């Protein structure tokens with residue numbers, strides 16, 4: 211487990227793969243298993259608490275996450291074809307994203323969600339989440355629909371970020 215997978219390049223905004231709607235996984239084959247291993251390795255290396263397949267350039271409906279705090283023991287969760295089946299309430303949380311360089315902003319989302327999908331063995335999963343876990347699941351499932359957390363902030367804040375990003379790219383030559 212610890213040695214599985216490769217650390218992959220994480221694509222960053224405005225790369226078009228982040229805007230693609232990810233395709234449904236029809237069969238959990240070797241290719242998907244390898245993708246899951248790569249995603250877990252890449253998430254921990256970053257480090258991040260969640261990663262969607264789009265972020266490593268594969269628009270396929272797979273997410274991995276591990277939101278436990280102070281985790282000396284890693285316990286990655288994998289959800290294939292995840293979907294939100296129930297949601298309620300509200301939470302405002304300061305979000306960031308491995309694909310959105312050098313930026314964070316408060317985003318309002320549902321405070322509690324019920325998410326269904328299957329794990330890497332094809333076993334049905336039903337995950338009830340609140341707090342940061344609810345935020346993380348909604349953020350990662352957004353990625354699969356080609357959405358980023360900056361789509362949830364005001365257009366003014368977003369355009370300020372775009373300007374700053376352009377400046378950073380220029381100064382990097």
Ligand code: NI
Nearest residue numbers: 306307308309
């Ligand atoms: Ni993200």
